[in-house]
Each structure stands twice: as C-alpha cells, then as structure tokens.
Amino acid sequence: MEQSSHSGSGLEPWNDPDAKPYVRIDGVTKKFGEFVAVDNVSLDVYRNELFCLLGGSGCGKSTLLRILAGFESASMGKIYIDDVDMEGIPPYERPVNMMFQSYALFPHMNVEKNVAFGLKQDGLNKAEIAKRVADMLALVQLEPFARRKPHQLSGGQRQRVALARSLVKKPKLLLLDEPLGALDKKLREETQFELVNIQEQTGITFIVVTHDQEEAMTLSSRIGVMNNGEIVQKGTPSQIYEYPASRFVADFIGSVNIFQGRVVEDEADYVRITSSEAGCPLYIDHGVSTVAGAQVWVAIRPEKMTVSKEKPASEDNCTHGTIDEIAYMGDLSVYHVLLDSKKRVRVTIPNLTRTGSGRFTWDEKVYLSWQGSSGVVLTS
Amino acid sequence: MSRQGYVELGKQMTAATSPITRLMWRFPPYRWSIVLMKRLGVTGRTAVIAMPYLWLLLFFLVPFVFVLKISLAEALIARPPYSPLIEWSEETYLTIRLNIANFLFLIEDDLYWKAYLNSIKIAGISTLFCLFIGYPMAYAMAKATPSTRNVLLMLVILPFWTSFLLRVYAWIGILKNNGLINNILMGLGVIDEPIVMMQTDFAVYVGIVYSYLPFMILPLYANLERLDNSLLEAASDLGCPPTKAFLSITLPLSLSGIIAGCLLVFIPAVGEFVIPALLGGPDTLMIGRVLWDEFFSNRDWPVASAVAIAVLLLLVVPMMLFQKFQAKEAEGQT
Numbered sequence: 001m002e003q004s005s006h007s008g009s010g011l012e013p014w015n016d017p018d019a020k021p022y023v024r025i026d027g028v029t030k031k032f033g034e035f036v037a038v039d040n041v042s043l044d045v046y047r048n049e050l051f052c053l054l055g056g057s058g059c060g061k062s063t064l065l066r067i068l069a070g071f072e073s074a075s076m077g078k079i080y081i082d083d084v085d086m087e088g089i090p091p092y093e094r095p096v097n098m099m100f101q102s103y104a105l106f107p108h109m110n111v112e113k114n115v116a117f118g119l120k121q122d123g124l125n126k127a128e129i130a131k132r133v134a135d136m137l138a139l140v141q142l143e144p145f146a147r148r149k150p151h152q153l154s155g156g157q158r159q160r161v162a163l164a165r166s167l168v169k170k171p172k173l174l175l176l177d178e179p180l181g182a183l184d185k186k187l188r189e190e191t192q193f194e195l196v197n198i199q200e201q202t203g204i205t206f207i208v209v210t211h212d213q214e215e216a217m218t219l220s221s222r223i224g225v226m227n228n229g230e231i232v233q234k235g236t237p238s239q240i241y242e243y244p245a246s247r248f249v250a251d252f253i254g255s256v257n258i259f260q261g262r263v264v265e266d267e268a269d270y271v272r273i274t275s276s277e278a279g280c281p282l283y284i285d286h287g288v289s290t291v292a293g294a295q296v297w298v299a300i301r302p303e304k305m306t307v308s309k310e311k312p313a314s315e316d317n318c319t320h321g322t323i324d325e326i327a328y329m330g331d332l333s334v335y336h337v338l339l340d341s342k343k344r345v346r347v348t349i350p351n352l353t354r355t356g357s358g359r360f361t362w363d364e365k366v367y368l369s370w371q372g373s374s375g376v377v378l379t380s
Numbered sequence: 381m382s383r384q385g386y387v388e389l390g391k392q393m394t395a396a397t398s399p400i401t402r403l404m405w406r407f408p409p410y411r412w413s414i415v416l417m418k419r420l421g422v423t424g425r426t427a428v429i430a431m432p433y434l435w436l437l438l439f440f441l442v443p444f445v446f447v448l449k450i451s452l453a454e455a456l457i458a459r460p461p462y463s464p465l466i467e468w469s470e471e472t473y474l475t476i477r478l479n480i481a482n483f484l485f486l487i488e489d490d491l492y493w494k495a496y497l498n499s500i501k502i503a504g505i506s507t508l509f510c511l512f513i514g515y516p517m518a519y520a521m522a523k524a525t526p527s528t529r530n531v532l533l534m535l536v537i538l539p540f541w542t543s544f545l546l547r548v549y550a551w552i553g554i555l556k557n558n559g560l561i562n563n564i565l566m567g568l569g570v571i572d573e574p575i576v577m578m579q580t581d582f583a584v585y586v587g588i589v590y591s592y593l594p595f596m597i598l599p600l601y602a603n604l605e606r607l608d609n610s611l612l613e614a615a616s617d618l619g620c621p622p623t624k625a626f627l628s629i630t631l632p633l634s635l636s637g638i639i640a641g642c643l644l645v646f647i648p649a650v651g652e653f654v655i656p657a658l659l660g661g662p663d664t665l666m667i668g669r670v671l672w673d674e675f676f677s678n679r680d681w682p683v684a685s686a687v688a689i690a691v692l693l694l695l696v697v698p699m700m701l702f703q704k705f706q707a708k709e710a711e712g713q714t
Contacts, residue, residue, distance in 0.1 A: 071616075090616070092618075092619050092620055092621050096617070097617055098617045100613070104613065106611060106614075108632050122619060165618070169619070
C-alpha cells in the first residue's frame with residue numbers, strides 16, 4: 001500500500017521518518033467494566049494535520065476523543081501532546097480544546113461571553129480578551145450576532161459559536177466531535193470547506209470524529225478508520241478509498257463489489273484469480289503477499305467498471321449479466337446488474353449527455369469489464 | 381339546534397367515541413346537557429380551561445371576599461361577632477357602612493408591625509438555612525446514579541406520609557429539657573444542666589427548617605437534574621476548574637430553582653402558626669400566632685380579618701415577583 005505520490009515531502013510528514021509527531025497516542029486501551037471501548041490504539045498525529053477518526057456508532061471514536069480531552073482516563077497506554085505526558089492532567093489544564101457534538105454553549109451567556117469564557121479563565125486583561133473575541137467572531141462571520149443568546153441563533157450559527165469558542169484559546173490540539181452532524185446537507189457541505197479554511201488559517205492541529213465518510217474525505221489530511229475500538233486502517237483519503245486494507249474498510253468507505261476467489265498465479269507484478277462469483281478469470285496488476293491457492297477477495301468500485309452491449313476483446317476481467325435495477329441520480333446513474341452467477345453488482349455510469357442516448361434499460365443483457373489496475377486484492 | 385343538527389350530533393357521539401360515552405349518551409340528562417352546552421357555544425375545550433378558574437373562584441375568591449367584608453365591619457358581641465356591612469334601615473334606605481378603623485388600628489398598634497417584621501425575619505433566616513442545607517442535598521441527588529436517586533427522592537418525600545402536626549410534636553420530645561438530646565448529652569457527661577431549647581427561637585428555626593426542607597429540595601433537584609453535564613465539561617475544557625465552574629455555570633443556571641424553592645419555603649413560613657405555637661416561647665412573635673389569638677382569644681373577627689388581608693397583600697408582592705421571573709425564564713427557554 002506504499003502508493004503515496006510524493007513521499008517524504010513536508011506536506012506529508014507521516015511519510016517522513018524524521019518528522020516528530022505532535023500528538024502521540026501510544027497503546028491506549030479503555031475498558032468500561034468488561035467492555036473494551038478502545039482497544040490498544042496507537043496513532044501519531046502531526047502538527048497542522050486535520051485527522052479524521054471515522055467509524056460507525058459505538059466503534060470507540062468518541063471515547064478516544066474524550067480520553068484526549070481528559071474527560072476519561074485511559075485504562076492502559078499513554079498520550080503525549082507536544083512531548084508532554086498527559087497522564088493525570090485534568091481537562092482544565094490541558095492545551096486541548098474540544099468542540100462538542102451538542103455544542104454545549106452556555107445558555108445564560110451571549111455569543112461574546114461564550115467565546116470570551118475560555119480567555120477569562122486564563123486571566124487575560126479585558127482589552128486583550130475583547131480583541132481576540134472580536135477577531136474570532138470576524139473569522140467565523142458572527143459579528144452581527146455578538147449580543148445574542150444561543151437560543152436566538154440558528155443551528156449553523158450555534159455551530160460557528162462553538163467553533164469560535166474552542167478556537168479562541170489557540171489550543172495545541174482541537175478536538176471536534178461530529179462538528180457538522182447537526183446541520184442539514186446543504187449547510188454541511190458549505191461548512192466543510194469553511195472548516196478546512198479555518199484550520200489552514202489558524203494552523204491548529206485538528207482531530208475530528210465523524211461517522212460520515214464523505215465528511216471525512218472532504219476534510220481530512222488523513223483518516224483513521226475505526227471498528228470495535230481498533231484503528232483498522234489509517235491513510236490519506238485516496239489511500240483509504242483506492243487501497244482498502246480489508247473488506248470492512250472497502251465496504252465502509254463508499255460502495256464496492258467484492259468477488260470471492262482463489263489465487264491461481266501469484267507473480268511479483270500481477271496475480272490471476274479464479275472466481276465463480278465473478279464468472280471470469282480476474283487479472284490484477286499488483287502483486288499480493290500470499291500463496292497460490294489461497295482464498296482472497298477482489299474489490300472493484302462501481303465507477304471503475306465499464307458497461308457495454310458488445311463483448312470486449314479480452315477474456316480477463318469481463319463478465320456478463322442482466323440489468324436488474326436502474327437509479328437515476330442526476331449526475332450519474334446506478335445500475336444493478338445480475339451476473340450469470342446470480343451475484344448482484346453495482347455499476348455507476350456518469351450521465352455525459354442530457355438526452356439519455358446510449359443508456360441501458362431494464363432486462364438488457366450487458367458485458368461488464370474493467371482494467372487490471374481497477375481492482376484491489378484483499379486477504380482479510 | 382335544528383332536529384337535523386341534533387340527529388347529526390347523536391351520530392357523531394355514537395360513532396366515533398368510546399363505549400362508555402356511547403352508553404352515557406343514552407341517558408337523557410347527559411344528552412340534554414351536551415346539547416345545551418353546544419347551544420351556548422361551550423365546547424369541551426373551553427369547559428376544560430374553565431375548570432381551574434371555576435375552582436379558584438369558588439375556593440379562593442369567594443372566601444377572600446367574605447374575609448374582606450368582615451375586615452371592614454365592626455366587632456360586636458353577637459353571633460356572628462361583627463356588624464353587617466349592608467343594612468336596610470326602615471325598609472327604605474340601603475346603607476353600606478365601611479369601617480377602615482381595623483386597618484388603621486393595625487398601623488397604630490406596633491404589635492402587628494413587630495409580629496409581621498419578626499415573621500419575615502424568622503421566615504427569611506429559615507429560608508436561607510433551607511437553601512444552604514437543601515442545595516447540597518439536591519445536588520447530590522441529581523448527581524447520583526438513577527437507582528440511588530430514586531431511593532434518595534423517596535427519603536425526601538417519606539416524611540409527608542405522616543402528619544405534619546405529629547412531626548412537630550416529635551421535635552418537642554427531642555428538644556425538651558428531659559428530651560432526647562439533653563438526656564444523651566447528660567448521659568455522656570458533656571453537660572450537667574439541660575440546655576434550654578424548647579420555647580426559644582432556636583426551636584422555631586429547627587421546626588421550620590425541618591418541615592419546609594423538602595419544598596426547597598424538590599424544585600432544586602428538578603432543576604439540577606436537567607442541567608446538561610456537557611456544559612460543565614465544556615467549562616472544564618476551556619480551563620475552568622470545578623469550583624469555579626460551579627459558580628459560573630451551575631449556580632446561574634439553577635437560579636430559577638433557587639428562587640422557586642425559596643418562595644415555596646418563605647411564603648408559607650411567614651404565615652406559619654403551628655410551629656411557633658408548639659415549639660416557640662411566649663415572646664416568639666409571629667403574625668400567624670397573632671392572627672390565631674385575634675380570632676380565638678380576643679374574638680375580634682374584624683381585626684383578625686384585617687390582619688389576614690394585610691398579610692395576604694404583603695405576600696402577594698414576592699409572589700408577583702416570582703411570577704414575573706418565571707415568565708421571563710419561560711421566554712428565555714423558547
């Protein structure tokens with residue numbers, strides 16, 4: 001999976017063996033009674049990174065965030081922020097701020113006082129506080145609402161107050177728990193880019209928890225996919241999407257067609273796999289560390305398949321089926337193709353013209369084909 | 381209502397409603413009253429809204445008017461012991477005699493002022509004690525696990541299951557010279573002479589604080605239990621240590637509970653009669669006792685009524701403040 005295009009550059013410190021991690025999570029485990037919420041997680045996050053912890057509900061991502069903030073203590077393992085061991089340091093003394101999922105704005109204080117609250121705790125003088133609050137409100141475009149109470153604001157405005165309040169102390173690390181979860185779809189998309197811009201302007205290291213894979217892809221420099229308290233894969237959005245490490249990750253991020261098969265030929269630069277599910281020999285142009293005869297899975301993304309009425313020239317990576325379902329999504333159409341092996345495959349085709357000529361219809365017999373570089377072999 | 385409308389109404393009542401309503405519809409009185417209410421334009425909704433008003437009118441406003449009437453009369457040795465307000469003299473003239481001498485007497489005689497001020501003092505100090513004892517208790521209840529919370533709530537409510545009078549009498553047994561406390565202390569050799577606690581202001585404070593503590597705890601608990609814990613986490617996250625977070629987040633947000641609890645203790649404590657009568661000494665002057673003496677010892681009903689009206693008016697002020705605060709609070713939460 002060492003597929004990064006420019007490894008070792010300053011933009012990607014995780015590929016630089018000399019780079020020093022800013023936040024180090026070292027073998028952290030958290031147990032609630034017998035239940036293991038976080039299971040031996042180790043993770044390095046670098047300065048100015050926007051790292052996303054992605055996973056379904058109950059996967060331990062929020063618990064990990066709460067351990068970083070200091071609201072929960074780890075049963076085992078250590079956390080270092082900027083080389084300082086965080087063990088035993090209460091939340092109010094950590095150089096960490098958190099943006100809560102519920103925003104947790106103080107209902108009895110107006111926007112200005114909410115944002116100023118953290119600075120007041122540091123005992124800054126009035127003029128300094130006023131200036132920093134004003135700057136922060138300008139950054140999140142909330143100046144006209146400075147005197148309003150939280151209940152007089154819309155959901156999007158409250159979200160920005162919460163962000164401003166957590167950013168104003170210029171923490172070493174900002175934790176965001178589902179920061180866009182309570183916003184509607186349109187606002188969420190706008191705010192995603194705003195959040196990235198603010199992160200770049202302030203240069204603060206962000207760790208974001210989300211269950212929304214689209215949000216994670218848009219926001220982050222790197223993603224850590226969590227399942228059952230473990231980080232099952234970490235990497236850049238494209239690494240996670242194009243080179244999933246397991247069937248779980250492939251299935252969790254985007255949609256995918258997975259064919260079960262057996263390795264026939266295992267060479268350094270290609271593998272050949274037979275699969276009764278696919279109904280054709282599968283050829284993949286990257287080597288796999290496994291032996292001939294081993295059971296593997298081949299994952300192919302829906303957009304990487306081509307649909308045609310005529311039979312393509314090659315025998316490899318070419319199967320046959322009947323169109324079963326069609327969903328028109330506007331920008332693209334989703335086809336469900338029932339293969340001759342009764343396996344159902346999802347294919348997406350961009351709608352390049354408005355007229356719909358050349359599109360396929362229900363019960364049409366079609367060939368599906370893809371490149372040797374389209375699929376990825378998974379061993380677990 | 382036309383015959384047609386009557387038939388329609390009957391169909392509606394029998395078709396859509398429950399078996400009980402259908403059965404009741406067969407009884408002519410029920411049927412007639414429904415039809416009468418329809419004709420008068422009274423719907424079920426207005427009837428429901430009217431009920432509490434009717435209740436207040438019957439059991440609060442009408443008695444109040446009686447008391448007001450007596451307070452404006454003159455005391456007589458007769459039955460009833462006061463002069464009539466409205467008289468027909470010689471069957472021709474209607475005379476209405478309003479006597480404000482009772483109210484003037486309240487101002488002239490400093491007994492009433494002193495009793496009133498003393499009542500406010502005793503009620504005020506008791507309220508503060510209730511607050512300082514009740515707040516930590518309510519806080520602990522709100523922070524307890526749900527199962528412990530129910531047990532604690534039960535313990536707070538439990539004393540209400542025995543008579544209030546009985547519980548005050550029990551304090552006599554505890555506080556008197558050869559009572560529980562003195563016997564224990566003398567038995568231990570801590571004191572040689574019994575400490576005089578009965579018939580002092582101290583006993584009155586103990587009685588009031590003990591009796592009214594649940595009225596402080598319950599509104600405070602209801603308020604603190606609602607407090608979102610993530611607000612305290614947010615405060616802590618922003619660098620605020622726990623004690624400071626309590627002062628700047630928990631306390632201001634529980635203000636409405638504090639005010640509700642204080643008024644629930646203060647208002648009845650001002651008019652309290654039983655506790656000062658049983659536990660207090662002869663010099664524990666409280667307006668409730670003065671009222672009692674005026675009615676039953678002096679048999680001066682008009683002055684007693686005037687005292688009652690004065691107490692009511694003086695207590696209406698804090699109640700109105702409370703109402704105003706509540707309205708503001710409700711406005712703030714929407």
